[in-house]
Amino acid sequence: MHNYVGKEFDRVDAVDKVTGIAVFTADIALPRMLHMKVLRSGRPHALITSIDTSTAESMDGVKKVVTGTNCDILFGTCLWDQPPLANGKVRHAGEPVAAVIAETPWQAAEALKKIKVTYEDLPYVLDPIEAAKQDAPLIHEKNGEYRHISYVVHPIKGSNIFHHYKLRKGDVKKGFVDADVIVEDNFEFPLSSHTALEPHAAICRFHHDGSIEMWASNQAPFVLRDVLSDMFKVPASKVRVHIPYLGGGFGGKSDVSIEPLVAYAASFVPGYAVKLVLTRQEVITGSLLGRGMKGHMRLGAKSDGTLVALEASMYFADGAYGDTSWAIDTVAGHNCTGPFEIPNCHVDVYGVYTNSPSVGAYRGYGHPEGHLMVNRLMDRLARKLNIPLPEIMKKNFLKEGKVNALGQKITKHHGDICKCLDAVYGSIFTENVPKEDDDYFYGRGLAAMMKSPKMSTNAASTCYLQMNVDGSIFINLSGIEMGQGVHTVFSQIAAEAMNMPVCKINVYKDVDTQFSPWEWQTVASMQTYRGGRAIQDACRKAVELLKYNASLVFHSDVSHVDYDGQYCIHKLTGERIPIGSLARGYSYENGLTVGIPVQTTGYYRVADLTEPDPETGMGNAAGSWTFGCQAALIRIAKATGKIDILHFASAFDIGKAINPKTARGQVVGGVVQGLGATLMEKISFKEDGNIKNVNFPAYVVPRIKDIPHKQTVFLFETPNNEGPWSAKPMAEHPIVAVAPCILNAIYDAIGVEFAKLPVLPSDILGSIDRKE
Amino acid sequence: MKLINMTVNGDKMVAYIPDGRVMLVDVLRDQFGLTGTKVGCGVGQCGACTVIMNGEPVTSCTVLAEKAESSEILTIEGLAKEGQLHPIQEAFIKAGAVQCGFCTPGLIMRLYALFSKNPDADETSIKDALGKHICRCTGYESILEAALLAQKELKTLV
Ligand code: FES
Numbered sequence: 001m002h003n004y005v006g007k008e009f010d011r012v013d014a015v016d017k018v019t020g021i022a023v024f025t026a027d028i029a030l031p032r033m034l035h036m037k038v039l040r041s042g043r044p045h046a047l048i049t050s051i052d053t054s055t056a057e058s059m060d061g062v063k064k065v066v067t068g069t070n071c072d073i074l075f076g077t078c079l080w081d082q083p084p085l086a087n088g089k090v091r092h093a094g095e096p097v098a099a100v101i102a103e104t105p106w107q108a109a110e111a112l113k114k115i116k117v118t119y120e121d122l123p124y125v126l127d128p129i130e131a132a133k134q135d136a137p138l139i140h141e142k143n144g145e146y147r148h149i150s151y152v153v154h155p156i157k158g159s160n161i162f163h164h165y166k167l168r169k170g171d172v173k174k175g176f177v178d179a180d181v182i183v184e185d186n187f188e189f190p191l192s193s194h195t196a197l198e199p200h201a202a203i204c205r206f207h208h209d210g211s212i213e214m215w216a217s218n219q220a221p222f223v224l225r226d227v228l229s230d231m232f233k234v235p236a237s238k239v240r241v242h243i244p245y246l247g248g249g250f251g252g253k254s255d256v257s258i259e260p261l262v263a264y265a266a267s268f269v270p271g272y273a274v275k276l277v278l279t280r281q282e283v284i285t286g287s288l289l290g291r292g293m294k295g296h297m298r299l300g301a302k303s304d305g306t307l308v309a310l311e312a313s314m315y316f317a318d319g320a321y322g323d324t325s326w327a328i329d330t331v332a333g334h335n336c337t338g339p340f341e342i343p344n345c346h347v348d349v350y351g352v353y354t355n356s357p358s359v360g361a362y363r364g365y366g367h368p369e370g371h372l373m374v375n376r377l378m379d380r381l382a383r384k385l386n387i388p389l390p391e392i393m394k395k396n397f398l399k400e401g402k403v404n405a406l407g408q409k410i411t412k413h414h415g416d417i418c419k420c421l422d423a424v425y426g427s428i429f430t431e432n433v434p435k436e437d438d439d440y441f442y443g444r445g446l447a448a449m450m451k452s453p454k455m456s457t458n459a460a461s462t463c464y465l466q467m468n469v470d471g472s473i474f475i476n477l478s479g480i481e482m483g484q485g486v487h488t489v490f491s492q493i494a495a496e497a498m499n500m501p502v503c504k505i506n507v508y509k510d511v512d513t514q515f516s517p518w519e520w521q522t523v524a525s526m527q528t529y530r531g532g533r534a535i536q537d538a539c540r541k542a543v544e545l546l547k548y549n550a551s552l553v554f555h556s557d558v559s560h561v562d563y564d565g566q567y568c569i570h571k572l573t574g575e576r577i578p579i580g581s582l583a584r585g586y587s588y589e590n591g592l593t594v595g596i597p598v599q600t601t602g603y604y605r606v607a608d609l610t611e612p613d614p615e616t617g618m619g620n621a622a623g624s625w626t627f628g629c630q631a632a633l634i635r636i637a638k639a640t641g642k643i644d645i646l647h648f649a650s651a652f653d654i655g656k657a658i659n660p661k662t663a664r665g666q667v668v669g670g671v672v673q674g675l676g677a678t679l680m681e682k683i684s685f686k687e688d689g690n691i692k693n694v695n696f697p698a699y700v701v702p703r704i705k706d707i708p709h710k711q712t713v714f715l716f717e718t719p720n721n722e723g724p725w726s727a728k729p730m731a732e733h734p735i736v737a738v739a740p741c742i743l744n745a746i747y748d749a750i751g752v753e754f755a756k757l758p759v760l761p762s763d764i765l766g767s768i769d770r771k772e
Numbered sequence: 773m774k775l776i777n778m779t780v781n782g783d784k785m786v787a788y789i790p791d792g793r794v795m796l797v798d799v800l801r802d803q804f805g806l807t808g809t810k811v812g813c814g815v816g817q818c819g820a821c822t823v824i825m826n827g828e829p830v831t832s833c834t835v836l837a838e839k840a841e842s843s844e845i846l847t848i849e850g851l852a853k854e855g856q857l858h859p860i861q862e863a864f865i866k867a868g869a870v871q872c873g874f875c876t877p878g879l880i881m882r883l884y885a886l887f888s889k890n891p892d893a894d895e896t897s898i899k900d901a902l903g904k905h906i907c908r909c910t911g912y913e914s915i916l917e918a919a920l921l922a923q924k925e926l927k928t929l930v
């Protein structure tokens with residue numbers, strides 16, 4: 001039995017957040033702080049022929065106007081293709097062309113209007129399939145020549161394809177020859193905006209000794225630190241990054257986005273802090289977008305439903321720069337099979353430069369895209385073969401002993417997807433579906449999912465633990481609290497590992513690369529899992545030290561010392577010492593001190609990961625899997641085409657819910673975000689290549705009126721030896737299969753095969769009309 | 773540069789408004805340090821910047837600062853009294869309605885205004901009020917739960 005794990009503790013950050021005390025980057029004001037505004041190109045693809053900043057420079061309050069004219073910096077982590085400010089060429093309409101630094105944001109905004117830029121427009125391209133063609137306008141003349149890590153990024157020179165991932169498993173030709181039925185279709189998952197409610201913000205100060213300090217709304221402080229170090233050739237130890245609370249991230253604040261721009265501008269006014277807070281418009285036009293896939297998939301099966309072959313091509317409209325998206329392309333490729341075993345796979349994924357903002361990680365990255373295709377085709381296959389969908393799914397699930405697309409063998413510990421399916425099926429399909437009436441069609445849909453995060457092969461979490469003289473402890477990790485509840489879960493894990501109440505644990509709230517232990521980054525739902533293991537490791541070492549210190553006092557062997565969370569106890573004599581008295585070693589009455597201060601470091605890395613083989617796309621590239629299923633009952637209004645979700649059920653095998661309440665919160669919120677992608681959200685462009693829907697309400701996201709009338713959540717706990725007390729990644733997962741689940745339900749309701757998102761009421765009405 | 777006066781959370785305050793299109797939210801955040809009021813959209817659409825002005829909920833990103841001359845403002849910082857959380861704040865914690873927390877102050881102020889005027893607001897009116905807000909994290913289920921919980925709690929206090 002656990003005392004602190006598996007319990008619904010209130011969030012440790014909640015009081016600060018309900019009282020308005022929690023600090024986010026935009027809330028920070030520093031001494032000698034200036035404000036920055038950005039001039040964006042407003043054209044999708046053009047050469048800059050001149051920039052005149054002279055009037056702007058002479059305006060009230062203006063300290064500096066910065067352009068990219070003489071900037072030869074390209075930044076990146078695996079593909080160095082992006083300048084902090086456009087230099088000679090703009091590649092999307094939101095690209096920064098100049099930055100004004102002034103005493104107030106209003107002065108900076110006024111001065112922006114006085115900057116004169118002339119351009120020579122070039123033809124532009126937004127569609128990834130068009131952009132991948134040989135005769136498409138070339139967005140990067142140097143594609144293929146940029147510095148890149150060649151084992152993982154595979155550019156095709158002379159084209160807009162900056163990354164080609166291929167998966168070659170088995171013999172797909174033979175697979176299709178063996179198939180009794182084949183289904184296929186074209187699919188689309190449009191560009192969308194993460195819409196974390198907090199717009200991106202960053203503050204940067206160059207100190208006069210050359211060191212750099214930055215505050216940012218960013219999920220990846222150490223990646224950011226290393227990028228800044230590389231950009232300005234300053235040792236990483238001289239770059240300090242602070243991260244306060246994040247108002248949501250969803251991947252849109254991972255790696256780097258606006259920070260290189262702010263740092264570059266700040267480098268011209270050393271001694272000053274320079275602050276940039278994006279407007280909502282700029283979040284959409286000038287930070288990162290998500291998804292943006294056009295794909296084709298073909299799936300073959302035997303007449304008994306056994307899958308034999310999969311062929312897919314996916315083109316990602318990855319925008320103007322590629323460093324934040326190549327990994328999405330790779331992971332989309334080897335996860336497009338969904339949770340199904342398919343012996344023969346042939347998949348090509350193209351990361352394509354297009355003239356839109358760059359794409360970056362977005363909740364579940366790569367998975368929702370492929371899962372849309374495979375789940376819709378499974379539904380069709382089941383109908384064609386006249387086998388119930390749950391049956392055909394179970395036949396092909398990646399269960400114990402099956403082999404995934406990467407060639408890795410699935411074991412029992414990886415989770416029980418059949419149980420997930422039975423649970424959601426039981427919730428949705430055993431209720432009688434209402435019969436079509438005058439006002440509504442009704443339908444039910446089902447989809448299955450698997451997620452295995454893509455991470456850097458050396459990705460690790462580390463933890464510092466410090467014990468105080470009252471026996472309370474500090475836990476210091478660099479997992480970013482962005483709403484997912486990581487600080488709460490960290491507290492519970494530490495409490496369990498130390499066997500002491502949660503109230504004695506304090507998890508550091510701010511991450512500061514000067515004091516916080518190294519961490520890869522807060523992405524891929526890995527903090528509970530990886531950070532949790534790091535905490536366990538640090539706690540185990542702290543208990544060992546306490547026992548050692550006690551053994552010195554007891555003059556006994558350490559094996560005779562017990563620890564109970566409050567005391568170290570001599571097993572034979574029953575003598576006990578409060579742990580606080582051992583925290584700095586033990587001091588006798590006369591002051592003589594023995595033992596070791598109780599401060600420890602723990603770490604965890606998912607072991608033995610490799611990058612996929614460049615030729616086959618296979619290898620030990622996935623370190624963890626979480627499986628789940630989702631099902632929905634919907635109704636469609638005949639008059640308006642509007643879809644109501646009457647009941648949405650989700651089931652995931654997450655190993656262990658450390659905090660069932662916050663875990664449920666992740667599922668409920670993720671489902672609604674997925675419904676946004678399914679039924680409303682899409683970045684659309686004007687004729688001139690600028691984004692049309694740059695703020696609410698034009699960019700439509702779910703509001704309270706749009707949520708399911710009922711959500712049911714099942715969290716199953718198959719024991720495993722992965723995360724702390726079996727806890728596995730689960731926070732992105734609720735979004736992965738929502739779209740195909742709803743599209744399958746729409747087919748059930750009105751018999752129309754949708755394959756493109758979002759499905760709007762007008763699409764529904766149009767399709768009903770066509771049918772009639 | 774203009775000078776304006778207002779009463780904020782019970783205190784008389786004076787603000788210097790710099791030149792430009794300065795909004796109430798800018799004054800609250802930049803001049804008074806009341807950064808609990810958030811900006812999510814700047815155009816009155818997300819509700820993150822909601823405060824109470826002369827008894828009415830307003831999106832402070834759409835109220836020109838000078839229009840707030842001589843007004844009474846209540847912000848999220850003014851809700852907890854002597855270290856005691858307001859029942860709406862308590863309810864948000866209890867219902868698990870806080871994730872990233874960026875939408876939270878605005879939502880709490882909206883409900884404060886609603887329940888002050890109409891303690892018996894039915895679920896439709898509550899949803900209408902919450903419909904003016906965007907929360908990207910929670911999926912709203914727990915926010916509605918918090919609202920209903922707070923309403924029940926507030927009624928026991930009168
Ligand atoms: S910031 Fe005022 S309503 Fe969105």
Ligand code: FES
Binds near residue numbers: 483871907908909
């Ligand atoms: S809790 Fe993050 S926007 Fe509502």
